[in-house]
Structure formats: C-alpha cells, structure tokens
Amino acid sequence: xxxxxxxxTGARVSAVGFGGMRFDTSIPNEGNAxxxxxxxxxxxxxFDTAPGYCDDKSEDIFGIALKQMANIRDEFYVTSKGMPADxxxxxxxxxxxxxxxxxxxxxxxxxYHVWCIRDIEQYHLAxxxxxxxxxxxxxxxxGLIDNIVVSTHLPGDKVSVLLEKSDFEGVLLxxxxxxxxxxxxxxxxxxxxxLGVVAMNPLSGGIIPKHEEKLAFLAGASETPTxxxxxxxxxxxxxxxxxxxxxxxxxxxxxxxxxxxxRPFTQADIDRVKANVSENMDSICTGCGYCTPHCDQHxxxxxxxxxxxxxxxxxxxxxxxxxxxxxxxxWGLLADAEATAKECTQCxxxxxxxxxxxxxxxxxxxxxxxxxxxxxx
Ligand code: SF4
Ligand code: SF4
Numbered sequence: 089x090x091x092x093x094x095x096x097t098g099a100r101v102s103a104v105g106f107g108g109m110r111f112d113t114s115i116p117n118e119g120n121a122x123x124x125x126x127x128x129x130x131x132x133x134x135f136d137t138a139p140g141y142c143d144d145k146s147e148d149i150f151g152i153a154l155k156q157m158a159n160i161r162d163e164f165y166v167t168s169k170g171m172p173a174d175x176x177x178x179x180x181x182x183x184x185x186x187x188x189x190x191x192x193x194x195x196x197x198x199x200y201h202v203w204c205i206r207d208i209e210q211y212h213l214a215x216x217x218x219x220x221x222x223x224x225x226x227x228x229x230x231g232l233i234d235n236i237v238v239s240t241h242l243p244g245d246k247v248s249v250l251l252e253k254s255d256f257e258g259v260l261l262x263x264x265x266x267x268x269x270x271x272x273x274x275x276x277x278x279x280x281x282x283l284g285v286v287a288m289n290p291l292s293g294g295i296i297p298k299h300e301e302k303l304a305f306l307a308g309a310s311e312t313p314t315x316x317x318x319x320x321x322x323x324x325x326x327x328x329x330x331x332x333x334x335x336x337x338x339x340x341x342x343x344x345x346x347x348x349x350x351r352p353f354t355q356a357d358i359d360r361v362k363a364n365v366s367e368n369m370d371s372i373c374t375g376c377g378y379c380t381p382h383c384d385q386h387x388x389x390x391x392x393x394x395x396x397x398x399x400x401x402x403x404x405x406x407x408x409x410x411x412x413x414x415x416x417x418x419w420g421l422l423a424d425a426e427a428t429a430k431e432c433t434q435c436x437x438x439x440x441x442x443x444x445x446x447x448x449x450x451x452x453x454x455x456x457x458x459x460x461x462x463x464x465x
Pocket of ligand 1: 383385439
C-alpha cells in the first residue's frame with residue numbers, strides 16, 4: 089500500500105480509501121461490516137461514509153465494524169458528511185455531527201465534509217453567519233471533528249473559488265481516467281493550495297467495468313481497463329486518496345494489489361488515453377443518483393440517463409436504442425419505473441442537481457421518442 093500525507097493535517101492516509109456507498113444492501117449489515125476490518129488488514133486506513141448511503145444503512149454498517157475496531161481507533165481515519173441545505177444552521181450542523189458519531193460508534197470524526205457543493209450558492213449557504221460551517225468549527229474546537237473538508241461536483245475551473253479563503257483542509261471530487269481532462273484544474277488547484285485531494289468515482293460510477301470492450305484503449309499491457317482506471321488514480325501524485333465503493337473482498341484485493349505494485353502512468357499512456365477520450369466521455373452519466381429525488385413526476389431520471397449512456401458509449405443506432413429501451417423496461421433499469429420519459433415537464437430541477445451538469449431534458453426527449461416508437465408508455 090502507498091501512504092500519502094493528507095494536505096497539512098499530519099494524517100498519513102492510504103492511497104486506496106474505503107468508500108461506503110456500494111454495500112450490498114440485500115445482505116445483513118453484520119455481513120457488510122466484515123469488509124472494514126478486512127480492508128484494514130490489507131492496509132486501507134481511510135474509511136468514508138455519509139448518512140443516506142446504501143438506503144441509509146452505510147453509517148450503521150460502519151458503526152458495527154468500528155465498534156469492533158475500537159482498540160485500534162488511532163490507526164485509521166473516519167469521515168462523514170452533511171449537506172448545507174439540510175443543515176443550514178450551526179445548531180443543525182452540530183446535531184448532524186452528533187448523530188453521525190453515535191451511529192458510527194466513535195468519539196470523533198477525523199474528517200467531516202461540507203457535502204456535495206454543486207453550485208457556488210450552496211457554498212455561500214454553508215458559509216453564512218450562523219450556518220453549517222460555523223457549527224462545524226465549534227465541533228472542531230470541542231474535539232468532535234479533527235478536520236473540516238469539502239466535497240464538490242463543481243466543474244474543474246470553479247473549484248478554486250472554494251479554496252480562496254482556506255476554509256477547508258481537503259477536497260473530495262469526482263475525477264477519473266475518463267473525465268480528467270475536464271476536471272484536472274480542480275485537482276491541481278487543490279494540490280497547489282496544499283490541500284488533501286480525495287478522488288471519488290474512479291470507475292466512473294461503474295461505467296468502466298461495464299463497458300470494458302469499448303474502453304479497451306484505457307488498458308496498458310497485462311491489465312484490464314478497470315485495473316488501468318484504478319492505477320491511474322492511485323498512482324497519480326496529485327491525488328491523496330482514491331475512494332473505491334466496496335461491495336466485496338475482491339474489490340479490496342484488486343485495489344490493494346494495484347496499490348502494492350503501482351506503476352505510474354507514463355506520458356505515452358496518458359497520450360493514448362487523451363487521444364481516445366472523446367468529448368462525449370465527460371457527458372456520461374456516472375449513476376450518482378442525485379437527480380432522481382428532485383423529480384416531482386417520479387421519473388427515474390438516473391436510470392434513464394444510464395440507458396442513454398448506451399448511445400454515447402456504444403454508439404448505438406436509433407434502431408438499437410429501441411431494443412435498449414424495450415429490454416430495460418422489461419427486465420432492466422426501468423422495470424419498476426413509475427413514470428416514463430414523456431411525462432417530463434422540463435422543469436429543470438433534475439438538471440440543477442446533476443453532478444455532471446448534463447442536459448437531461450434534451451436526453452429525455454430522445455428517450456421519449458425511442459419509447460414511443462417501441463410502443464412503451
Ligand atoms: S426536468 Fe423532467 S425529469 Fe427533470 S425533474 Fe423536471 S420533470 Fe423530472
Ligand atoms: S444524470 Fe447526473 S445527477 Fe443523475 S445520475 Fe447521472 S450524473 Fe448523477
């Protein structure tokens with residue numbers, strides 16, 4: 089395992105971080121909890137979760153594991169998060185921290201994220217007088233939090249706005265081998281400011297493992313595109329921790345093996361990727377799911393956007409997209425859809441929430457046409 093200094097905090101963190109957003113929720117929490125000590129035994133010492141992850145089970149799963157790991161508490165780091173809109177006063181922010189501490193069975197969070205800044209207004213909301221940040225500073229003064237950090241989905245060139253006043257010790261952002269051309273400015277700005285840089289979505293929300301054939305150009309000799317994507321993030325000197333959403337011990341083994349034998353990307357590797365990554369790659373839906381709850385029409389927006397990925401990634405024709413839509417309505421992502429694409433009122437709320445800034449309404453229009461032609465809805 090490679091270990092890196094997290095900015096100026098003095099924390100020495102593993103280059104692979106345990107992401108608590110991909111547990112298999114069909115199994116009991118106790119079974120999932122076994123993954124944390126296993127990851128620690130392999131060298132991972134950075135454990136990231138948040139309220140709401142995995143049907144809101146993730147913090148409870150962590151709590152079971154961290155209770156068992158209490159005797160080694162000073163050997164690993166735990167994070168959680170709170171959104172400025174949900175905790176818009178100092179008092180609410182403190183209550184959120186206390187709740188996370190209780191669920192996680194720890195006395196202190198090593199890192200706490202002002203979570204999911206998608207536009208600058210949310211940053212200002214967090215920083216307003218008597219707001220979330222003020223509450224978090226108080227928590228830090230009282231020893232409930234060690235470090236206040238920020239998670240953002242802002243485009244690369246806007247991240248520097250969050251860094252201007254040195255409010256945060258580190259930044260969590262979505263950067264990977266497919267989108268780095270568009271996100272790098274943010275990574276470099278955080279790095280230049282001496283902050284920790286934690287990268288989420290290293291596999292682009294599962295797109296890379298799912299489309300390995302199409303993305304074969306990512307891989308160097310003797311590796312799969314998925315392994316190459318992990319190697320890209322893990323070996324990158326500007327990235328402090330690569331957060332991988334963990335479902336199985338196999339995920340831990342793969343990521344740790346890559347970190348153990350880490351070969352940095354050469355300029356030739358990077359040139360090959362750059363030459364192949366089309367602009368479309370930055371317009372891929374990562375499946376983060378932030379859009380769907382905003383739809384009053386109950387359209388499963390994220391699932392629809394995953395279907396649209398097939399058009400972008402596999403270059404499917406209109407005729408082939410009819411098959412994609414039919415399959416997904418019968419057996420796949422849209423089998424339980426409460427509403428179809430044609431019911432979109434174009435209100436734009438999902439777009440405002442989209443972490444990738446995708447033009448969702450335009451895509452839904454295409455999807456609605458394919459559904460109509462296929463006789464769906
Ligand atoms: S634009 Fe359409 S899909 Fe998006 S939230 Fe509004 S109604 Fe729902
Ligand atoms: S459309 Fe945007 S917000 Fe919704 S799942 Fe995809 S990337 Fe995430």
